[in-house]
Amino acid sequence: xAGVPAAQILRILMAEGVMTTITAQIDPELTEFIxxxxxxxxxxxxxxxxxxxxxxxxxxxxxxxxxxxxRAPVITFLxxxxxxxxxxxxxxxxxDVAGGESGGITQHIRAYQIDKDNKPIAFVDTPGHAAFTEMxxxxxxxxxxxxxxxxxDDGVMPQTEEAISHAKAADVPIVVALNKCDLPGVxxxxxxxxxxxxDLLPSEWGGEVEVIKTSAMTxxxxxxxxxxxxxxxxxxxxxxxxxxxxxGACLESQQDSDRGVVTKVMVTNGTLRVGDIIVCGDAYxxxxxxxxxxxxxxxxxxxxxxxxxxxxxxxxxxxAGERMYVxxxxxxxxxxxxxxxxxxxxxxxGATGYQQVTLENLFDRLEGAEEVQTLNLIIRxxxxxxxEAIEKELEKLDHPEVRLRILQKGVGGITEGxxxxxxxxxxxxxxxxxxxxxxxxxRASEVGVQIRRYGVIYKITDELRSxxxxxxxxxx
Ligand code: GDP
Numbered sequence: 001x002a003g004v005p006a007a008q009i010l011r012i013l014m015a016e017g018v019m020t021t022i023t024a025q026i027d028p029e030l031t032e033f034i035x036x037x038x039x040x041x042x043x044x045x046x047x048x049x050x051x052x053x054x055x056x057x058x059x060x061x062x063x064x065x066x067x068x069x070x071r072a073p074v075i076t077f078l079x080x081x082x083x084x085x086x087x088x089x090x091x092x093x094x095x096d097v098a099g100g101e102s103g104g105i106t107q108h109i110r111a112y113q114i115d116k117d118n119k120p121i122a123f124v125d126t127p128g129h130a131a132f133t134e135m136x137x138x139x140x141x142x143x144x145x146x147x148x149x150x151x152x153d154d155g156v157m158p159q160t161e162e163a164i165s166h167a168k169a170a171d172v173p174i175v176v177a178l179n180k181c182d183l184p185g186v187x188x189x190x191x192x193x194x195x196x197x198x199d200l201l202p203s204e205w206g207g208e209v210e211v212i213k214t215s216a217m218t219x220x221x222x223x224x225x226x227x228x229x230x231x232x233x234x235x236x237x238x239x240x241x242x243x244x245x246x247x248g249a250c251l252e253s254q255q256d257s258d259r260g261v262v263t264k265v266m267v268t269n270g271t272l273r274v275g276d277i278i279v280c281g282d283a284y285x286x287x288x289x290x291x292x293x294x295x296x297x298x299x300x301x302x303x304x305x306x307x308x309x310x311x312x313x314x315x316x317x318x319x320a321g322e323r324m325y326v327x328x329x330x331x332x333x334x335x336x337x338x339x340x341x342x343x344x345x346x347x348x349x350g351a352t353g354y355q356q357v358t359l360e361n362l363f364d365r366l367e368g369a370e371e372v373q374t375l376n377l378i379i380r381x382x383x384x385x386x387x388e389a390i391e392k393e394l395e396k397l398d399h400p401e402v403r404l405r406i407l408q409k410g411v412g413g414i415t416e417g418x419x420x421x422x423x424x425x426x427x428x429x430x431x432x433x434x435x436x437x438x439x440x441x442x443r444a445s446e447v448g449v450q451i452r453r454y455g456v457i458y459k460i461t462d463e464l465r466s467x468x469x470x471x472x473x474x475x476x
Pocket of ligand 1: 079080081082083084085086087088179180181182183214215216217218
């Protein structure tokens with residue numbers, strides 16, 4: 001196919017002592033050798049899969065500027081347990097889940113769209129920041145703005161700090177709801193100090209973070225919160241193109257005894273219609289019916305961008321965070337879904353050639369990069385003093401091409417949540433006198449997140465410096 005007579009190639013090979021036939025497959029190394037002999041350029045691109053070809057095209061499709069319209073911002077609540085995430089969302093949409101009416105539902109991902117003065121706002125509520133980042137790791141970046149909920153009586157707690165790290169790693173604007181302000185004797189100043197200490201300087205104090213005092217109990221501040229979210233949204237001009245086949249993300253999916261597989265999907269771009277052929281993870285099908293999550297009996301015929309829907313019609317339940325695409329050909333959808341069902345996740349990672357960052361491969365990544373690169377770190381240590389000392393040492397590390405960014409830091413062993421964050425953000429975990437728990441260890445080796453364990457501080461900076469300079473010896 002290179003336009004060279006086969007006999008000529010065979011001659012080269014025979015000269016090299018390789019016996020072959022005209023129809024035999026030749027390995028890439030030999031091909032390269034032959035190409036060099038013949039002065040030809042060869043393209044070693046792997047044959048594209050149907051999935052690559054079809055879905056990448058949909059993903060890369062550019063929306064003409066004239067088709068773009070404003071869409072509702074998608075908001076996610078994050079925060080320490082019991083600080084009032086569920087109650088706030090309940091109050092905003094006018095149903096009572098926190099009160100236990102529909103007991104246990106808070107384990108699920110909730111998604112709704114409401115109107116404030118005729119302006120739509122969408123909410124996606126995940127059961128915790130690990131779930132939030134897990135979805136992001138799978139490619140579902142549905143959140144536009146994160147609301148960090150902090151109970152005014154408790155202030156900033158360790159899980160609040162983690163929530164802040166996860167929101168920052170997602171690179172979305174942050175608004176704070178200082179909740180439970182109805183409680184007598186709450187110390188607002190102390191809570192604000194906690195926020196400031198985590199780089200969220202309240203606008204009242206001259207910073208850039210809007211802190212809204214709320215009460216899910218009395219409803220105080222909720223209008224203010226919605227107005228603030230709409231203002232932030234206006235500033236960021238979130239747009240989408242309703243005139244294209246839909247793209248979305250599965251928020252959750254389960255088998256329902258009456259309706260079959262019911263999948264909660266957030267439409268992120270385009271318009272989704274009943275009858276559309278969809279593929280989502282290893283599931284495919286035709287959208288049979290769509291329901292409004294706020295009113296499960298209300299059927300919808302179409303869903304615009306930023307609209308969450310419960311849909312039926314998929315053959316099996318896709319995982320949370322899987323991207324959803326509309327295709328024109330059902331046999332193509334089936335083929336892609338089946339290929340995905342067969343491919344092991346590890347194979348998939350291997351096939352795409354993606355490798356998490358490690359100290360050993362850091363230098364190779366830096367080479368050839370045009371801009372200053374960021375090395376993301378997650379730091380876990382035995383005591384707070386160690387974290388401070390490590391941070392101080394890291395500040396001294398100055399490299400023209402690498403910027404260090406601490407995504408998360410905390411006292412205690414490495415958790416699965418840390419690994420999920422590291423995976424989603426391509427980070428290295430620095431463990432100082434602590435170890436990962438079993439789940440974290442298993443997850444880290446499954447997804448290839450590197451955990452570096454240290455017992456002395458200067459070793460950390462030494463190794464980081466060597467890694468940046470490409471001088472790090474492979475681990476024994
Ligand atoms: P989540 O774990 O963050 O979702 O917190 P929940 O919404 O379940 O709330 C935890 C507890 O705090 C519940 O008993 C709520 O009734 C209570 N709560 C939530 N918001 C407020 C509030 O604004 N004021 C008061 N007084 N209690 C609240």
